[in-house]
Amino acid sequence: MAEELNPFKISQEQLDSAAELMGLDKAAHQILREPKRMLTMNIPVKMHDGAVKVFRSFRVHYNDARGPTKGGIRFHPKETEDTVKALAAWMTWKCSLANIPYGGGKGGVVCDTKSMNAGELESLSRAYIRALGDFIGPRIDIPAPDVYTNPQEMAWMMDEYSKIVGHNEFGVITGKPLEVGGSEGRFDSTAMGGMYVLREAAKAKKINLRKATIAIQGFGNAGNFAFDLSKKLFGSKILAISDSSGGVYSEKGLDYQKLKESKAKTGSVEYYKDKGAEKITNDELLEMDVDILIPSAIENQITASNADKINAKIVLELANGPVTPAADEVLFQRGILDLPDFLVNSGGVIVSYFEWVQNIQSFYWTEADVYKRLDAMMTKSFSDVMGMQRSYKEKGKKISPRTAAYIVAVGRVAAAMKIRGWY
Ligand code: GLU
Numbered sequence: 001m002a003e004e005l006n007p008f009k010i011s012q013e014q015l016d017s018a019a020e021l022m023g024l025d026k027a028a029h030q031i032l033r034e035p036k037r038m039l040t041m042n043i044p045v046k047m048h049d050g051a052v053k054v055f056r057s058f059r060v061h062y063n064d065a066r067g068p069t070k071g072g073i074r075f076h077p078k079e080t081e082d083t084v085k086a087l088a089a090w091m092t093w094k095c096s097l098a099n100i101p102y103g104g105g106k107g108g109v110v111c112d113t114k115s116m117n118a119g120e121l122e123s124l125s126r127a128y129i130r131a132l133g134d135f136i137g138p139r140i141d142i143p144a145p146d147v148y149t150n151p152q153e154m155a156w157m158m159d160e161y162s163k164i165v166g167h168n169e170f171g172v173i174t175g176k177p178l179e180v181g182g183s184e185g186r187f188d189s190t191a192m193g194g195m196y197v198l199r200e201a202a203k204a205k206k207i208n209l210r211k212a213t214i215a216i217q218g219f220g221n222a223g224n225f226a227f228d229l230s231k232k233l234f235g236s237k238i239l240a241i242s243d244s245s246g247g248v249y250s251e252k253g254l255d256y257q258k259l260k261e262s263k264a265k266t267g268s269v270e271y272y273k274d275k276g277a278e279k280i281t282n283d284e285l286l287e288m289d290v291d292i293l294i295p296s297a298i299e300n301q302i303t304a305s306n307a308d309k310i311n312a313k314i315v316l317e318l319a320n321g322p323v324t325p326a327a328d329e330v331l332f333q334r335g336i337l338d339l340p341d342f343l344v345n346s347g348g349v350i351v352s353y354f355e356w357v358q359n360i361q362s363f364y365w366t367e368a369d370v371y372k373r374l375d376a377m378m379t380k381s382f383s384d385v386m387g388m389q390r391s392y393k394e395k396g397k398k399i400s401p402r403t404a405a406y407i408v409a410v411g412r413v414a415a416a417m418k419i420r421g422w423y
Pocket of ligand 1: 071072146320349352
């Protein structure tokens with residue numbers, strides 16, 4: 001039978017196996033298998049040549065038992081209802097595991113940002129917010145950046161929402177530029193959070209990060225900063241990196257400035273120029289012999305077809321959904337420590353939460369405050385997951401870190417629903 005690659009079905013499968021292990025109440029399980037509500041929109045935008053283009057778009061509120069729904073907006077040519085539903089489910093578990101007072105949501109627009117100019121992106125961002133109407137709001141659902149969206153789009157969206165409600169409403173969206181209510185430390189927070197988890201995992205696995213080698217898939221909001229930070233914080237050597245076009249490898253390690261230059265000049269990291277550097281494919285990158293592999297791009301990268309070829313000791317899932325359940329099982333059996341996405345990449349939404357708190361209070365924190373609080377929360381999440389894994393081991397059941405993380409996260413959402421009387 002072909003492997004299941006529909007992200008929403010995958011998210012349901014993951015929930016089902018955790019539900020069985022933890023003996024989740026049937027009603028709670030039923031509620032959590034589907035989103036609470038979703039909006040599908042077809043949004044007309046006037047393009048720069050005068051033609052009108054209609055963009056298919058989505059926003060999902062998966063579950064709001066623990067607080068308003070929270071999650072990014074992706075601008076992706078392959079977005080579907082099911083990718084957005086899965087990502088919204090994963091946001092629910094992410095916010096719960098991080099123990100921040102949010103439910104999970106997600107948005108998506110089917111579009112190719114690479115073929116759009118700034119004016120068209122602004123028109124689309126504003127039109128998306130107008131189409132959403134009161135489906136978002138600082139107490140309802142709070143979007144943020146994700147794949148192919150950035151602080152500029154968040155600023156336009158916040159501005160459009162503020163115009164609709166007739167006053168500045170910075171807290172409607174996070175990941176904004178510092179000039180309009182953004183938080184210190186938000187720009188690299190996803191990667192920074194991942195680094196705190198990596199530090200804890202390396203301690204547990206007795207890996208010296210100063211001597212470690214790393215391969216990173218993706219050079220966007222997450223991968224770019226993971227490169228910079230793993231070098232700065234730990235002095236690790238990054239042997240390979242890639243983006244959607246292709247990758248580059250160098251035995252002596254890659255240089256961040258040169259990578260950024262290559263990306264700015266040619267649109268891809270694959271044209272990186274240095275002595276000894278050679279082009280590699282995304283598949284080759286994933287199978288490289290390194291200590292740490294950091295998938296930081298999109299879903300379904302490590303699957304049943306390449307899981308047995310992964311050579312890293314630790315897989316740090318900075319992307320959402322990069323490892324399928326079948327691959328998860330293979331990595332676990334092979335003794336590779338695969339740290340799940342909604343633990344590893346929760347730094348983004350945690351600092352989004354800090355940003356929202358600062359917006360509501362109109363009182364802004366220093367970068368040091370942000371990182372200190374982020375470190376404490378990531379370290380706690382990691383130890384919650386390891387603690388759950390240990391407690392099952394003591395009962396004679398070996399479970400993966402992802403299953404342990406599910407049990408913690410789903411347990412908290414179920415408890416909130418129960419106490420609210422939803423089941
Ligand atoms: N897009 C990020 C994620 O998937 C951040 C979400 C947020 O800050 O709301 O976690």
